[in-house]
Amino acid sequence: MGRYLVMWQRRHCDAGRRLGVIASKRTLRRAVDRNRAKRLLREAYRRNRHRFRGDRDVVLIARKPMAHASLAVVEDELLRLARKGGCFAE
Numbered sequence: 001m002g003r004y005l006v007m008w009q010r011r012h013c014d015a016g017r018r019l020g021v022i023a024s025k026r027t028l029r030r031a032v033d034r035n036r037a038k039r040l041l042r043e044a045y046r047r048n049r050h051r052f053r054g055d056r057d058v059v060l061i062a063r064k065p066m067a068h069a070s071l072a073v074v075e076d077e078l079l080r081l082a083r084k085g086g087c088f089a090e
Helices: 031-051 064-068 071-085
Strands: 005-011 019-022 056-062
Touching: 005 071, 019 031, 031 056, 031 064, 031 071
Parallel strands: 019 056
Antiparallel strands: 005 056
């Protein structure tokens, strides 16, 4: 869990680097903010998808500060959480 996002991962035999993105109305009130948060999370994952293990599914959950975050900050946090969670292929 970071400042901008929460990352869940699931290891399974039929997993294949799939991504789930959640930006709830409870956290981000305006639709514009929810859509931007989802777009940032998808892009950060897309840029680094090759680094993730192939046997994991990842779910990214946007937190409230995501409404004002840049792509670089979100990407840095995603990489930090993935390293911490052992998601990278060695």
